[in-house]
Amino acid sequence: AQTVTQSQPEMSVQEAETVTLSCTYDTSESNYYLFWYKQPPSRQMILVIRQEAYKQQNATENRFSVNFQKAAKSFSLKISDSQLGDTAMYFCAFMRRGGSNYKLTFGKGTLLTVNP
Amino acid sequence: EAGVAQSPRYKIIEKRQSVAFWCNPISGHATLYWYQQILGQGPKLLIQFQNNGVVDDSQLPKDRFSAERLKGVDSTLKIQPAKLEDSAVYLCASSQTEWEVNYGYTFGSGTRLTVV
Numbered sequence: 092a093q094t095v096t097q098s099q100p101e102m103s104v105q106e107a108e109t110v111t112l113s114c115t116y117d118t119s120e121s122n123y124y125l126f127w128y129k130q131p132p133s134r135q136m137i138l139v140i141r142q143e144a145y146k147q148q149n150a151t152e153n154r155f156s157v158n159f160q161k162a163a164k165s166f167s168l169k170i171s172d173s174q175l176g177d178t179a180m181y182f183c184a185f186m187r188r189g190g191s192n193y194k195l196t197f198g199k200g201t202l203l204t205v206n207p
Numbered sequence: 208e209a210g211v212a213q214s215p216r217y218k219i220i221e222k223r224q225s226v227a228f229w230c231n232p233i234s235g236h237a238t239l240y241w242y243q244q245i246l247g248q249g250p251k252l253l254i255q256f257q258n259n260g261v262v263d264d265s266q267l268p269k270d271r272f273s274a275e276r277l278k279g280v281d282s283t284l285k286i287q288p289a290k291l292e293d294s295a296v297y298l299c300a301s302s303q304t305e306w307e308v309n310y311g312y313t314f315g316s317g318t319r320l321t322v323v
Contacts, residue, residue: 095249126311134296134319135210136250138311182249186309192263193238193302193312197249 093118093185097198104173105206111158112168112201114183122188125159126195127168130180139181142166144188173205209233211315213299219321225287228318232281232301238262239276240312241284242298250298256282289322296320 094117104110116125127139142150142159150157154174158167170177183198212231220226232239237258242250253272255262258279267274271290276282286293296319302312 124309128311134298134317136298136300136314141309141311143309184249188309191257193240193255194252194263195242195250197251199247199249 093120093187093196095183095185095196095198097183097201099201100199101202101204103204103206104170106173106175108173109169109171110173110203112170112181112183112203114166114168114198116164116166116183116185118164118185118187120187124186124188125157125166126184126186127155127157127166128182128184128197129177130182130200131178136182140168170203175205175207178203178205211299211301211313213297213315213318215318216316217319217321219323220289222291222322223288225285226289226320227286228284228297228299228320230282230284230299230315232299233303233313236301236303236313237279238302238312239282240300240302241274241282242300242314244296244298244317245292246295253284286320289320291322294320294322 096115123144125142128136140152154171156169180200182200184195239256241253244250253267254264256276259276274284296317298317300314
């Protein structure tokens with residue numbers, strides 16, 4: 092079974108600054124995907140960024156980037172130039188690749204507050 | 208493209224009552240998921256359907272929870288009888304192709320259930 096751990100229940104950052112959210116995971120799988128999802132008060136889970144485990148290059152999406160350390164089983168999210176709209180819960184998630192079971196295993200989340 | 212529709216948005220019931228949630232996935236999506244998100248935790252998969260067949264229901268409390276997806280389109284999740292610990296947000300999600308799964312599937316806005 093997979094586990095995902097987010098050790099920071101809450102974080103805050105000033106607008107326009109950079110913040111990094113931490114995530115570690117445990118799995119015996121060698122082929123998998125990792126995701127960061129954002130959940131604003133509207134409750135809808137919104138995909139922020141994904142990483143394929145077989146790719147060494149870290150994923151980037153505009154102001155969002157990850158630091159994927161496969162050997163250490165670490166998958167942190169960096170948000171640059173933070174904006175007020177980035178305020179939300181952020182969840183790290185794991186999905187095993189292959190087969191027909193597409194279960195996402197989530198961490199407990201980090202509440203990020205961007206202050207003006 | 209319309210998103211994943213869920214209703215109701217909120218529901219308050221007394222313990223031992225029954226409740227049902229409805230989900231209409233994105234048109235044409237073969238795979239449908241129900242997740243339970245208890246306050247302060249990440250979502251947990253309850254059941255995954257592929258068309259109208261069950262792929263994974265290992266974490267569904269079958270003594271009180273049931274789900275169906277007739278005709279492989281919309282789905283209903285039922286709890287009978289409800290317990291206090293069932294208070295949570297129930298999220299529905301859907302996906303079509305493996306590409307969509309691997310890039311993060313689409314979630315609805317959820318139903319917040321409060322059992323008193």
